[in-house]
Amino acid sequence: MKPELALLLWSVLLTFVQMLIAVTGATLQVGLPTLAGNREGLAPCTGWAGRAARAHHNMLESLVLFAVLVLVAVAAGKTNAATLLGAQLFVWARVVYAAVYLAGIPWLRTGVWFVSVVGLALIFCQVV
Numbered sequence: 001m002k003p004e005l006a007l008l009l010w011s012v013l014l015t016f017v018q019m020l021i022a023v024t025g026a027t028l029q030v031g032l033p034t035l036a037g038n039r040e041g042l043a044p045c046t047g048w049a050g051r052a053a054r055a056h057h058n059m060l061e062s063l064v065l066f067a068v069l070v071l072v073a074v075a076a077g078k079t080n081a082a083t084l085l086g087a088q089l090f091v092w093a094r095v096v097y098a099a100v101y102l103a104g105i106p107w108l109r110t111g112v113w114f115v116s117v118v119g120l121a122l123i124f125c126q127v128v
Contacts, residue, residue: 025049
């Protein structure tokens with residue numbers, strides 16, 4: 001398996017873990033019966049639970065881009081040291097991003113997010 005594909009799998013695991021953390025936070029704030037309902041009129045979570053939900057949502061948005069770039073790079077036979085570096089930057093930056101967002105550190109969060117975008121750009125540049 002190409003290392004970029006392995007990193008894609010790890011990013012899926014990270015997304016799943018973020019989902020579990022977000023669900024745990026929501027459960028603690030509003031309770032399982034409320035979450036099991038239709039959630040109509042449900043106020044957004046606050047504090048760390050809200051940050052966990054937002055971090056998870058952001059990861060879902062980014063995961064789509066990362067998955068497409070990795071899959072196109074592998075299918076086109078354009079993987080190389082730059083695509084691997086891009087994938088590594090993306091995955092590790094997203095791990096740090098999740099922790100920093102959960103901790104509530106705004107400017108550092110933005111900087112780490114930017115590192116993940118640089119990883120995406122590295123892969124993109126090799127594919128086009």
